[in-house]
Structure formats: structure tokens, C-alpha cells
Amino acid sequence: MSSNNVLGIIFSNAYDELLPEMTTFRTMGSVPFAGRYRLIDFPLSNMVNAGISQVGIITKANYRSLMDHVGNGKAWDLSRKREGMTILPPFNTTETGMSVGKLDALCGSIDYLSSSDKEYVLLTDCNVLGNIDYEDMINAHIEKNADITLAYTRGIPKQINYATEYEFGADGKIVSSKFIGNFMFETNYSTNVMVIRRSLLERLLQEAHSSRFENLESLIAMHLVHLKAYGYEQKGYIRVLSSLQDYYNVSLELLDRDNMKQIFAPDKPVYTKTRDEVPAFYGISSNVKNSLIADGCRIEGEVENCILFRGVTVAKGAKIKDSIIMQGSFVGENASLECVILDKSVAIKPGKNLCGASNFPVYVGKEIVI
Amino acid sequence: MAVKPECIAMLLAGGQGSRLGILTKQIAKPAVPYGGKYRIIDFPLSNCVNSGIYTVGVLTQYQPLELNDYIGNGQPWDLDRANGGVHILSPYQQIKGTEWYKGTANAIYQNINFIERYDPEYVLILSGDHIYKMDYAKMIEYHKKKEADCTIAMLEVPWDEASRFGLMITNEDGSIAEFEEKPKNPRSNKASMGVYVFSWKKLRKYLIEDEANENSGNDFGHDVIPAMHENGERMFAYQFDGYWKDVGTINSLWDANLDLLNPKVDLNLDDDSWKIYSRSPVAPPHFIGDNAKVINSMITEGCEIKGDIDFSVLFANVTVEEGAEVRYSIVMPGTVIKKGAVVQYSIVAENAVIEEGAVVGERPENMEVIDDWGVAVVGSGVKVGKGARVAPKEMADSNVGGEE
Numbered sequence: 001m002s003s004n005n006v007l008g009i010i011f012s013n014a015y016d017e018l019l020p021e022m023t024t025f026r027t028m029g030s031v032p033f034a035g036r037y038r039l040i041d042f043p044l045s046n047m048v049n050a051g052i053s054q055v056g057i058i059t060k061a062n063y064r065s066l067m068d069h070v071g072n073g074k075a076w077d078l079s080r081k082r083e084g085m086t087i088l089p090p091f092n093t094t095e096t097g098m099s100v101g102k103l104d105a106l107c108g109s110i111d112y113l114s115s116s117d118k119e120y121v122l123l124t125d126c127n128v129l130g131n132i133d134y135e136d137m138i139n140a141h142i143e144k145n146a147d148i149t150l151a152y153t154r155g156i157p158k159q160i161n162y163a164t165e166y167e168f169g170a171d172g173k174i175v176s177s178k179f180i181g182n183f184m185f186e187t188n189y190s191t192n193v194m195v196i197r198r199s200l201l202e203r204l205l206q207e208a209h210s211s212r213f214e215n216l217e218s219l220i221a222m223h224l225v226h227l228k229a230y231g232y233e234q235k236g237y238i239r240v241l242s243s244l245q246d247y248y249n250v251s252l253e254l255l256d257r258d259n260m261k262q263i264f265a266p267d268k269p270v271y272t273k274t275r276d277e278v279p280a281f282y283g284i285s286s287n288v289k290n291s292l293i294a295d296g297c298r299i300e301g302e303v304e305n306c307i308l309f310r311g312v313t314v315a316k317g318a319k320i321k322d323s324i325i326m327q328g329s330f331v332g333e334n335a336s337l338e339c340v341i342l343d344k345s346v347a348i349k350p351g352k353n354l355c356g357a358s359n360f361p362v363y364v365g366k367e368i369v370i
Numbered sequence: 371m372a373v374k375p376e377c378i379a380m381l382l383a384g385g386q387g388s389r390l391g392i393l394t395k396q397i398a399k400p401a402v403p404y405g406g407k408y409r410i411i412d413f414p415l416s417n418c419v420n421s422g423i424y425t426v427g428v429l430t431q432y433q434p435l436e437l438n439d440y441i442g443n444g445q446p447w448d449l450d451r452a453n454g455g456v457h458i459l460s461p462y463q464q465i466k467g468t469e470w471y472k473g474t475a476n477a478i479y480q481n482i483n484f485i486e487r488y489d490p491e492y493v494l495i496l497s498g499d500h501i502y503k504m505d506y507a508k509m510i511e512y513h514k515k516k517e518a519d520c521t522i523a524m525l526e527v528p529w530d531e532a533s534r535f536g537l538m539i540t541n542e543d544g545s546i547a548e549f550e551e552k553p554k555n556p557r558s559n560k561a562s563m564g565v566y567v568f569s570w571k572k573l574r575k576y577l578i579e580d581e582a583n584e585n586s587g588n589d590f591g592h593d594v595i596p597a598m599h600e601n602g603e604r605m606f607a608y609q610f611d612g613y614w615k616d617v618g619t620i621n622s623l624w625d626a627n628l629d630l631l632n633p634k635v636d637l638n639l640d641d642d643s644w645k646i647y648s649r650s651p652v653a654p655p656h657f658i659g660d661n662a663k664v665i666n667s668m669i670t671e672g673c674e675i676k677g678d679i680d681f682s683v684l685f686a687n688v689t690v691e692e693g694a695e696v697r698y699s700i701v702m703p704g705t706v707i708k709k710g711a712v713v714q715y716s717i718v719a720e721n722a723v724i725e726e727g728a729v730v731g732e733r734p735e736n737m738e739v740i741d742d743w744g745v746a747v748v749g750s751g752v753k754v755g756k757g758a759r760v761a762p763k764e765m766a767d768s769n770v771g772g773e774e
Contacts, residue, residue, distance in 0.1 A: 035655030036671070074445070257657065257674075269652040274446075276647050278639040279406030279670040279683070280656070281631075286665055294655040295407070295671050296640065307655070 003051035003135050007118040007198065009109075010043050011102050013060035014125040014192075018242045021363045022343065027059060029126040030066040031247070032326050032344065034254055034263070035294040035309050037272045038069050039126040039241075042263075044085075045270045048076050050134035052122065054083035056112055058105045060090055069273055076271045088112055102216040106201075107209050114202060121201050124193045129250060130238035131265050132193070137232045141195040147227040148200070148220065150174060151193035153238045156186050163240065164190035164217060166231055174229045177221045191234055194220075200227075237262040248341060248361040251307055251324050255290055277310050285316050301331070315350070322358060340364065375425045375454060377510055377567075378490045379418050380481070382474050383411060383498035384431030389619045392749040392767045393719055398430065400498025401437040402623065403702050403720070405630055405639060406670040406683050408648045409440060410617060411498045415447045415456070416646045421506035423494065425454030427484055429477045431461060431470060446649045459484060473588035479577040485570065493573055495566040495590065501626050502614040503637070503644050504565070509608045513567040516544065519603040520572070520595065523565035525610045535561035536591055538607050546605045549596065560607060563614055566590065572603065613637035620765075624717055624745045627683045627700045631666055651686045651703065661692060677707070685720075694724075699731065702750075711754075715743075715762065719750040728770075730760040737762065 012029030022031050029040030040057070047055055055078060059066060066087075070076075073085030088109045106113070113121065120141065122134055132151075141149040152166050166188045169175040177190070208219050220229075237259050239250045253259050264270055277296030282288065286299040293299070296311035301318035309327040314320060317334040325331065329342045332350035339356035343366040348354065352370050356362035364370065387399025394402065400411035411428075418426050426449060430437055443449075444456030459481050461470050471477035478485075478495065485493060492513065494506055504523070513521040524538055537558045539548040550556065576594050580586050586593045599605055613636045617623040629635040639646055653672025658664060664679045672687035677694035685703040690696055694707045697714040704721040707713055711724045716731035724730060731746035744763030748754060753769045760766045 037654075255657075260654065260657070264654045270654070271652055274650045276446075276645050276650070278646075279668040281640075282664045282667045282669065282679075284665050288658045288664055289662070290660045291658050292655040293658060293669070298640075309655075 003138055004053065005118050006050075006052050006054075006120045006122050006134075006138055006195070007113070007116045008043075008047040008052045008055040009106075009113075009121055009123045010040060010047075010055065010057045011105065011123070011125050012040060012057050012063060012066050013105075014102055015127050015242065016061075018127065019244060019247060021244050021365070022247070023062070025062055025366065026065040027061070027063050027126070029057070030063075030069050031126075032309060033129070033247075033251065035292050035307050036275075037270060038066075039129070040066065040070065041270050041272045042129055042131075043124045043126060044070070044076050044078075045268070046124075046132050046134050047122070048078065048271065049268045050138070052134065053078070053080070054116060054118060055085045056088050056109065057085065058088045058102075058109060060105060063087075063089070071273065075273050086112065103205070103208055103219060106216070107205050110202065110205055113198065113205075116198065118198060120195055121198050122193070122195050127241040128191050128193060128238070129241065129263070130234065130236060131263050131268050131270075132191075132234050132236075132238065134193075137193070137234070138195055140230070140232050144230050145228070146195075146230045147197060148229045149195040149232050150177075150220075150229060151191045151232045151234050152188045153191055153234045154186065154188050156184070163242075164192075166190060168231060172230060174224055174231050176224065177217075179217075188231065188233075189240075191238055191240055192217075193234070195232075244341070244361070244363060245359070248324065248339075248358075252305065252322065254292060254307065255305060260292075275310060283316070286314075301333075309344075318348075323361075343368075346370070373453065375423075375488055375490050377423055377492040377494055377506075378425040378427065378454070378485065378488050379414075379423050379494040379496055379506070380478055380485070381411070381414055381418075381426055381428045381496045381498055382477060383428050383437060384434075384471055384477065385497070385499060386432040387499070387618060390623065391620065392747060392765045393620070393623070393717070394433070395767070396433060396750060397436045398432045398434060398498075399618070401433075401440055402617070403685055404501060404617065404623070405627060406668045406685055407650060408639075408646060410501065411437070411441070412447075412646050412648045413501055413503070414496045414498055415441075415444075415449070416644075417502075417504050417506060418494075418496075419447050419449060419647070420644050421504075423506060424449065424451055425488055425490075426456045427459045427481060428456060428498075429459045429471065429481065431477075434458070434460060440649055442649070447647045454488070457484065473593070474590045475577060475580050475586075475594045476588035478573075479581050479588070482574060482577065485574075490570055493568050493570045495568065497564045499618060500563065500614060500616055501637070502563070502610075503612065503641075503646070504610055504614075506565075506567075509565070509610075510567055512608050513569075513606070516606045517604060518567075518606040519569050520598055521567040521606045521608050522546065522595070523563040523610050524560040524607045525563055525612075525614055526559050527561045529556065529559050532556035532559045532561065537561055540607045544606050544608075546599065546607050549599065551591070560609075562591070563610060564591075565610075566595075567608075572598075620717065620745050620747055624700060624715075628681065628698065630668060630683060631681060653686050659692075662690075716746040716748065716760070718748040719752070721751050722748045723753045724748070725754060725756040725758070727757040728754045728759070730754060730766075732762045734762075 012027040016023040072079040078085035280297040283300035287302045289304045291306045294310040300316040301314040315333040323340040329346040347369045383400040387394040449456035537550040615626045656673035659676035666681045670686045677690040689706045691709045693710045699716045702720045707724045708726045713730045734743045737743045747765045758770045
């Protein structure tokens with residue numbers, strides 16, 4: 001398997017600023033998603049499912065929740081003597097300074113990169129969602145003898161506020177990339193996943209270091225002309241999260257069974273840390289429609305078009321619609337919620353009402369009592 | 371060895387559980403699924419770690435494959451330890467020949483070497499047949515306080531059921547005066563739970579003597595404990611209060627599952643201070659469809675529910691299609707219940723398929739002769755064909771026909 005020869009790198013903090021509400025106290029990678037997962041579970045499981053057995057997770061700030069979640073990598077079968085998962089905390093020297101961008105973070109982890117014996121490196125962010133076949137992408141990279149392969153997906157990126165758009169030459173090589181906001185038409189936009197030869201990455205990093213580049217994407221854009229850079233189209237259900245609104249929309253898209261089955265394909269499971277919760281309990285007055293419910297929930301009230309994370313309590317007479325309720329939150333008797341995102345361990349006292357709109361969901365931060 | 375454990379547990383998990391019929395055709399009784407995401411053995415194993423006992427020998431004999439696989443290295447119970455941890459102990463070949471475990475006491479006798487490696491003060495003997503949450507540490511404390519040689523956990527059962535149990539008559543200080551094995555006219559309602567604490571040196575002596583006795587059945591309840599009692603060893607009963615259920619029959623397994631839905635029953639699995647751990651399947655949250663109706667039930671991850679569910683326990687990855695009804699039933703992992711099928715008062719084992727319009731089980735109210743009523747069982751991997759019927763009490767072990 002060619003993936004044996006690939007080192008996986010996950011940027012857990014990249015684009016934190018796009019989801020400031022949820023990332024003030026956690027990394028993008030540890031943002032809860034789909035009832036029982038964290039965003040990092042998706043790239044991490046994709047890597048494991050592709051046969052990648054060495055993964056470095058680059059962190060920058062607020063990574064306690066991330067470390068708690070991934071632990072020693074056991075849940076992904078990455079707790080190993082040889083290779084396995086490594087968390088790469090910020091490596092600050094007077095020279096690198098406080099690491100800011102992905103490029104700096106990589107420079108800080110250059111020792112880790114150069115100690116690997118893998119020929120290729122696959123890099124991804126955590127705000128890319130989908131059951132993505134990395135192995136196929138790696139094979140395409142090797143087949144074309146590419147220097148660099150950049151993944152994209154085709155469509156109108158309605159979820160995205162801004163993204164990188166690629167243009168291809170006649171030979172299929174990427175000739176240019178540009179940064180655009182407000183897409184109206186179908187296009188080839190980047191999913192920020194790339195495969196690159198490790199030696200080339202190290203050379204680029206050294207060069208960037210001496211020339212004080214800050215942005216990985218612009219560094220690569222600059223080199224596109226003289227590199228063999230190919231695009232790789234990722235098909236199927238792929239989403240890039242770039243705002244709270246995206247988070248809300250994409251979460252509720254999971255209620256479409258076709259989307260759900262693409263992300264959670266039985267032969268490519270998404271792994272996560274288990275919490276040994278009891279199965280969900282439905283009381284006599286419960287009424288649940290079109291919703292995803294995780295273990296440990298206790299439901300006595302009404303739930304429609306919602307995603308309930310593990311251990312959520314919905315008391316009698318409570319009504320929840322079009323909402324996302326994270327782990328351990330409590331919705332009291334006769335409370336009513338519509339178009340709301342409750343972060344972890346929020347308590348809504350009995351009788352309280354909270355109502356957002358589908359294009360403007362109300363977000364309630366961790367451990368807030370209303 | 372690093373720190374010597376004071377007490378190690380030996381878990382007897384070799385039982386066939388023959389009264390569970392087709393449910394234990396391929397698996398040992400302790401591996402029987404329970405409560406949506408558990409197996410029976412999760413209870414004694416979780417009790418051990420919650421009680422601070424981290425060395426557990428699991429004695430297997432009957433159909434051990436699935437059980438061994440399930441326990442694995444013990445990681446879900448935090449029993450993957452450098453020092454101690456969980457060990458599967460199967461019968462093995464010795465210089466004098468190969469012997470199966472002849473009885474519960476013989477099973478421990480054959481593993482004296484294992485116990486000696488840890489050289490504990492006390493040995494806790496458990497079985498993998500019961501659903502209960504118990505703090506063994508308190509029982510060991512009691513054993514020490516009484517300077518006992520053997521302590522037997524007991525619980526008070528309703529008098530009208532007492533004759534089904536091994537009973538103990540106790541003195542005022544808690545010591546055991548007499549044993550009664552399933553008597554017709556019980557003089558006590560203190561039933562043995564099959565949980566024993568022994569002082570290891572004493573037990574070792576009796577196990578060796580018992581093995582030398584050709585007339586012995588090598589069983590704890592029938593041979594070793596009576597022998598100790600006869601010799602006047604210090605034997606005490608330790609009273610346990612709480613939920614305890616032997617899930618040895620189809621009806622009791624069905625009852626014990628539905629007990630989880632009854633708020634009046636004192637068995638709370640949603641208890642952070644006493645978690646029951648299990649090896650969880652990897653599955654996304656379950657989905658409840660637009661026209662589904664789910665009340666009074668427990669549903670586990672990976673399920674897809676579009677039908678009506680009432681008073682039932684559904685394990686992981688069960689599919690219930692539109693218009694299908696599931697009532698008063700236990701449905702084990704991976705089973706598919708198709709459109710318009712009705713499953714009631716039933717246990718459906720893993721990966722079964724109930725085709726469209728099939729009917730499994732019956733309400734007791736609808737029976738002409740109530741004695742004909744019982745829980746219907748569909749075996750693992752069995753397909754119940756279109757419009758076919760599985761009668762109450764019936765155990766469908768192979769595919770049940772139906773119109774094609």
C-alpha cells in the first residue's frame with residue numbers, strides 16, 4: 001500500500017478565526033460535530049482508513065480539549081511503538097517567534113518532518129468534512145509523478161465565505177490559484193488538502209524561513225509555475241466549514257440520510273473517543289422527528305430536525321426545533337428552542353424561550369445558564 | 371512484581387447457559403448482549419474496576435471465541451495493565467493430560483498457579499451470569515472485619531421465590547448457621563448471589579483436598595463450601611441491597627432488559643460514579659425519521675428508526691423501516707425489521723432480518739390459552755420471510771419461510 005509511505009499532518013488550529021464563537025476555548029479540531037464527534041475525527045479517520053500509520057497533529061493554542069480527546073491515539077489505532085500519532089505543540093524559539101500561520105507551525109515541526117522516513121506528506125486542516133479517499137489521492141500523486149497535488153472539489157461553494165480557486169492548464173497542471181470571496185458560480189475550489197514530496201516540503205520550508213514568508217498557500221502559489229502541481233478532484237459529499245452559519249447548515253444537512261451515509265460509510269468508519277454512555281432513553285411523553293440522537297440522552301419532550309449530542313436531557317413539555325444541542329446540555333420543562341446552537345453543558349431553565357432564524361442561529365456558549 | 375494486589379478476582383465464564391436456548395448456541399452466556407450496548411460480563415468486570423480490583427482471571431470453556439474476542443486486552447474496562455489486568459484462562463494441556471474444567475471449584479484448582487503468581491490475601495469468586503452493580507471492596511472489608519475464611523454475598527428475595535435459590539440461615543453475628551439448596555419449604559429468604567470472598571490460603575487448602583476427593587463434584591456450592599462449613603471454618607453472609615438478576619432464562623433476560631425502562635426498578639446505568647463499561651461499536655448517533663414514533667424505549671447508536679417503537683430496547687445498528695412496529699421487545703445489533711413487520715414480546719438476536727409483513731410474538735392478552743404465551747425468540751442471522759409468523763414461546767433457529 002502506497003499510503004505506508006505517507007506521513008499525515010493535521011493542522012488542528014488552522015482557520016480557528018472562522019469559528020470564533022466555538023474556538024475561543026478549543027481548537028478547530030476539537031469543535032464538536034455530528035452528535036458524538038470532533039472535527040479532527042474526520043481527517044484522522046480518513047488517514048487511518050487510507051492506511052496512513054504516522055500522523056502528526058500540529059497545535060497552536062487552546063489545545064487541552066484536543067489532547068483530552070485524542071489521548072494517545074488509541075481510538076484510531078494510532079497508539080503504537082513504531083510510528084502512530086504525535087501531538088506537535090508549538091515550538092517557540094526566538095527565531096520562529098510565536099507561531100502564527102501554518103507555515104510557521106510547520107517550520108517549528110521541521111525536526112519531526114525530517115525524522116520521518118516517509119517519502120510523502122499529506123497535509124490537511126480540520127474544517128474539511130467528508131469521507132475522503134486519501135489513498136486514491138496519494139496514488140494519483142505517485143502515478144503522475146507530481147511534485148505537489150492539491151485537492152479540490154467542484155461546485156458552488158455555498159457554505160464558504162471565501163476559498164482558493166484553481167485554474168488548470170491543458171495538461172491538467174494547476175497554472176494559477178486565486179483567493180476569492182462570494183462565489184456565485186460552479187468552480188473548482190480548494191479543500192486545503194495536499195500531498196507533497198517530503199524533501200520538497202522541507203526545502204520550501206527552509207526557503208520560506210529565510211525569506212520570512214508567512215502563508216503556506218501563498219508560498220505554494222508562488223512556486224506553482226515551476227512545480228509539477230496537479231489537482232485532485234474530491235468527489236462526493238465534501239464541505240468546508242468557514243463560519244458559524246456553515247457549521248449550522250452543514251450540521252443540519254446530516255439529517256439527509258444520503259449525506260449521512262456518505263460521511264459515515266460502513267466500510268470507512270469514523271473513529272472517536274468512546275465515553276461509555278448508556279443508550280438514549282425515550283420517555284412516555286417523548287416525540288422525536290427527523291433527528292440524530294447520541295447515546296446518553298434522556299428525552300421526555302419534543303424534538304424536531306435536531307442534532308442531540310451525548311448526554312443531553314430534554315425535559316417534559318420542552319420543544320426543540322431546528323437546533324444543535326451539544327454534550328451534556330439540559331433543556332428544562334416547557335422550554336422552547338428554535339434555530340439554536342447550544343455549546344456543551346448549557347442549561348436552559350424551565351419555561352425559557354430562545355429563537356433564532358435559519359440564516360441567523362443563536363449560539364449559546366459553553367456552560368451558560370439561561 | 372511491583373505492588374502485590376490484596377485481592378484478585380476469578381470470574382467463572384465457562385457456563386453454557388443452556389436455558390437461553392438458541393441465544394447461547396454460538397456464544398457463552400456471559401457474552402449474551404444486554405441493555406442496548408452491554409454484555410452480561412460487563413457487569414462483573416465493571417464492578418471489579420469500580421471496586422479497585424485490577425487483576426481478573428476470566429475462566430472460559432464453552433464457546434469462548436466471541437467472549438475472548440470481546441474481552442480482548444481488557445482496554446474498555448481499563449484492564450490492560452502492566453501489572454495485573456484481565457487474563458483469559460482456558461483449560462490447558464498438562465503433563466498428566468488434558469482436562470476440561472470439571473466444576474467451578476476445579477476450574478479454580480486448575481489455575482492455582484495463576485493465583486499464586488499474585489499471591490493475594492483474598493480471592494473473589496464471581497460468575498458471569500448476573501446483572502447487578504456491587505461494590506466488592508465493601509464486601510472484602512466486611513470479610514476482613516469478621517476475620518472470615520469465606521464470605522458469601524446474599525440478598526433477601528421474596529419468600530414465594532425463595533425455593534428457587536440456594537439459601538442461608540444466619541446467626542445474629544452474620545455467620546452462617548446452615549445452608550439449604552432449593553428447599554421446598556424455605557426457612558430463610560437469604561439467597562446466595564454466587565459471589566464469594568475467600569482467604570486464599572484457606573481456599574487453596576480446600577481446593578487441593580476437594581480435588582483429591584474422588585466423590586466430589588468439584589463445585590463450590592455443592593462441595594467446597596459445605597466441606598468448609600462442616601469443618602467449622604469462619605463463614606459469613608454479606609448482605610447486598612439492590613438490583614440483582616440472574617438472566618439465565620429467556621423470560622428473565624427479557625424481564626431484565628425491560629427493567630431498564632421501568633423507573634421503579636433500582637438499576638441505573640446512567641451513573642457516572644459507577645459506570646458500566648463495554649466495548650462499544652463504532653457507529654454514528656441514531657436517526658429517528660419523520661414518521662417514527664418512539665416512546666418508553668432505549669435506542670443505541672447506529673440505529674435508523676422509521677417505525678413505531680414502544681417499551682423496547684434496541685441495540686446498535688438496528689434498522690426499523692416505515693410502518694414496522696416493535697413493542698415489548700429486545701432487538702440485538704444489526705437486525706433489520708422491514709416495512710409493516712410487527713415484533714412484540716420478543717427477543718430478536720443479532721443480524722436477523724424480519725421481512726415485510728412478518729409477525730414475531732404475540733400479546734399475552736390475545737392468547738386463547740395463556741399458558742401458550744411466552745417470549746418469542748429469533749436466532750442470530752435468522753431470516754423471517756415475508757408475512758411469516760413466529761409464534762409466542764417459539765425459538766426460530768433457522769430461516770422461517772413465507773411467501774416469496
